Amino acid sequence: MENFKSKIAEILEVxxxxxTDVLTDFDNWDSLSSLSIIAMIDTDYSLNMSAEKLxxxxxxxxxxxxxxxxxx
Amino acid sequence: MNxxxxxxxxxxxxxxxxxxxxxxxxxxxxxxxxxxxxVKLQKIMGFxxxxxxxDGTCVSDLAVFGLNHLIQNGQLKxxxxxxxxxxxxxxxxxxxxxxxxxxxALGLRHDxxxxxxxxxxxxxxxxxxQAFLLTEQANINKVVLVNxxxxxxxxxxxxxxxxxxxGDACSITLIEKGSGSEQPVYSTIKIDGGNSxxxxxxxxxxxxxxxxxxxxEEQDEKGNIRSKDNLVMKGDAVYNFVMMEVxxxxxxxxxxxxxxxxxxxxxxxxxxxxxMLQKLADKLKVPYAKMPFNVVEHFGNSSGxxxxxxxxxxxxxxxxxxxxxxxxxxxxxxxxxxxxLLKLGNLDFCExxxx
Numbered sequence: 420m421e422n423f424k425s426k427i428a429e430i431l432e433v434x435x436x437x438x439t440d441v442l443t444d445f446d447n448w449d450s451l452s453s454l455s456i457i458a459m460i461d462t463d464y465s466l467n468m469s470a471e472k473l474x475x476x477x478x479x480x481x482x483x484x485x486x487x488x489x490x491x
Numbered sequence: 492m493n494x495x496x497x498x499x500x501x502x503x504x505x506x507x508x509x510x511x512x513x514x515x516x517x518x519x520x521x522x523x524x525x526x527x528x529x530v531k532l533q534k535i536m537g538f539x540x541x542x543x544x545x546d547g548t549c550v551s552d553l554a555v556f557g558l559n560h561l562i563q564n565g566q567l568k569x570x571x572x573x574x575x576x577x578x579x580x581x582x583x584x585x586x587x588x589x590x591x592x593x594x595x596a597l598g599l600r601h602d603x604x605x606x607x608x609x610x611x612x613x614x615x616x617x618x619x620x621q622a623f624l625l626t627e628q629a630n631i632n633k634v635v636l637v638n639x640x641x642x643x644x645x646x647x648x649x650x651x652x653x654x655x656x657x658g659d660a661c662s663i664t665l666i667e668k669g670s671g672s673e674q675p676v677y678s679t680i681k682i683d684g685g686n687s688x689x690x691x692x693x694x695x696x697x698x699x700x701x702x703x704x705x706x707x708e709e710q711d712e713k714g715n716i717r718s719k720d721n722l723v724m725k726g727d728a729v730y731n732f733v734m735m736e737v738x739x740x741x742x743x744x745x746x747x748x749x750x751x752x753x754x755x756x757x758x759x760x761x762x763x764x765x766x767m768l769q770k771l772a773d774k775l776k777v778p779y780a781k782m783p784f785n786v787v788e789h790f791g792n793s794s795g796x797x798x799x800x801x802x803x804x805x806x807x808x809x810x811x812x813x814x815x816x817x818x819x820x821x822x823x824x825x826x827x828x829x830x831x832l833l834k835l836g837n838l839d840f841c842e843x844x845x846x
Contacts, residue, residue, distance in 0.1 A: 449524075450652070450713045451532050454727060458770060467735050470727035 423483050426463070430455045438480030442473075464490025493747050496623040496676040498669040501833070503566060503840040504810075506803040507557040507639075507661040508542045508790055510845040515539060515655050522651035523714030532655070537765025537784065541658040541791025543643045548846075549583045550639035551592040553661035556846050558597055558635070561663065566840045569597060573631040574604040576621055578614040578638040578795060580692075580824070581645065582607065593637065604631065611690065612761045612823025613680070614638055614795030615662070616831055619819075620678060622666040634666040640794040642722060645692055647708065649716035653724050656764050658791020661846075662799035665839070673834065677748040679740055680829040689728045690824040694719040729823070733767055736828050737820060738774045744818065744830045752777065755832065756815035757806065761822060762786035762797035795821055802835075803843040810841045 428436045430452050431445045442448060453470055460466050464486050476482040515538040519529040532538070544553075554577070561567035577590035584592075588607035604625060610617045615638045622634040639661035646653045694705035705719040717723060745752050758777055760768060768784035771777075783805040786797050793800060798819055802810065809815070814836030822828040 449528060450726070451528065451535065454730060454766075455535070457727065457730065458766070461734055462770070462773065467731055469731050 423463075423486065424479065426459050427456065427479060430459065436479045438478060438483070440479045441477055442479060442482065460486055460490065466490040492680050494620060494678040494680065496620075496678070498671055498673055499623045499626060499676055500667050500669045500673060501619075501664060501835055501838070502667050503561075503665040503838050504799050504802055505557050505561060505663045505840060506796070506800050506843040507553045507560075507663070507846050508800070508843065509544045509548065509553075509659050511543050511545060512540045513543050515541075518648070518655065521649050521654075523649070523710070523716070524651055532651070535766050536656065537788045538655045539788040541643075541656070541787075542660065543791070544641045544659045544846075546644065548641065550579050550581055550641055550661060551583050551589050551596065553639050553641075553659075553846050554589075554593050554637045554663065555596045557661055557663045557844070558593070560844060561840070562597075564840075567635070567665065569599055571633050572599055572603055572635050574606070574622070574625045574634040575599070576606050576608060576618050576625075576634060576636045578608045578610050578618040578636070579640055580609060580611050580614075580794065581639075581641045590637075610827070611640070611794045611825070612763070612797075613821030613825065613827040613829040615798040616678065616795075616819055616821045616829040617680070617827070618795070619664070619666065619831065620680070622664075623676065626666060626668050632668050636664040636666060638662050638664070638796050638799065640796055642794060643791075645720070645722045647715075647717035647721040649708075650721065652713065652715045652726050653722055656787050656792045658787070658793045658797075660790065660793035660796040660800050662796050662803075664799060676831060676833040677744060678829065678831040679744050679747070680827065681736070681740070683826040686728070686732070686826045687824075689725045689732065689826060690722075692720070692722050729763070730767060732826055733763070733822055734770060734774070737771055737822055740828055740830050741775055741818065741820065744832050748832045750816075750832065754816065755818045756781065757817045758782040758820070759798055759801050759817055760820045761795065762792050762801055763823075764792065794823070800843070803841055807841045807843065810836050810838050812837070
């Protein structure tokens with residue numbers, strides 16, 4: 420699922436992201452990038468995630484694990 | 492809830508927009524966002540220019556202006572109006588209802604059924620449903636449906652979440668009894684009052700009257716500034732709601748009508764922003780050419796009025812000479828989500844004018 424990380428990186432406008440990166444620590448983390456991630460997860464994994472749920476994940480790795488387990 | 496209406500015709504649609512146009516670029520400085528963030532927001536959401544009323548302009552001003560335009564052009568005769576429905580969330584007064592104000596301003600006869608409806612993004616559909624029901628009466632042949640909102644006056648200019656997309660507008664739609672040969676109109680409506688706090692204006696009603704205290708501006712955790720007198724929208728929750736409920740609603744509507752989604756010529760939806768409409772089109776596998784999403788970019792989101800705005804801006808000429816199968820959908824405050832599948836066209840008028 421490297422595709423997942425590259426899409427997160429693209430939204431947050433960084434070259435790459437790692438499992439241990441904290442989502443809210445990115446310079447470009449804001450309401451718009453958060454919505455863009457929610458939309459990407461919905462489009463690519465058919466998972467409709469609330470903003471509250473998204474911020475309950477601390478790191479990129481935790482989010483990816485959940486999406487992988489629950490999405491299609 | 493599924494609804495079916497027989498022997499109904501929409502015979503004309505006029506949209507009135509304020510002449511005053513404000514550009515997003517000129518407002519970026521009002522928001523707690525860097526220029527880079529604002530440019531990105533603009534690109535994704537499709538912000539361009541929006542139409543805003545001057546302070547002091549009310550929905551009845553737009554409505555009377557539009558109705559007089561139709562009367563002067565011979566497209567509407569006062570004495571033919573049997574019912575006047577006014578759908579708005581921004582009435583002139585708490586009392587009397589705005590339909591009465593319009594009735595008085597036009598000098599309509601006493602034999603007119605007047606009704607105000609407090610509805611938002613699904614208001615155009617609720618208004619059509621009520622207009623169709625009224626024409627079941629023997630004495631009601633022609634219904635004037637006015638849908639107007641001037642929510643810019645209730646949104647804080649430093650609320651980046653809502654102000655860039657808001658627009659003011661008024662639409663006037665004529666509904667008449669059909670000749671008997673019309674195809675039925677199919678419609679759906681659902682309500683989730685448990686989530687009514689997703690879109691609200693907290694103060695100004697009887698629960699929390701406006702006061703010096705409710706006018707105090709505060710900043711939320713995302714940097715948006717607003718007071719309790721202002722509109723507040725939980726944008727993320729609206730996004731989740733729309734993506735969850737609207738695609739199955741459109742599928743159910745077509746099933747109710749015994750049609751395929753691919754048979755429908757146009758999907759004329761409420762216009763929250765370009766981003767959400769593109770996502771909806773993708774989910775429904777509808778080509779972008781069949782689902783206009785350019786209203787926010789040119790006029791702003793005028794709640795329920797964004798549907799007739801999308802119609803008169805994109806299809807004015809076509810709808811005067813041809814007929815199409817169109818799917819309308821509105822979704823928002825309530826929460827309410829509603830849809831309608833009908834034949835629309837050969838209209839006596841379909842245009843847009845400036846106030």
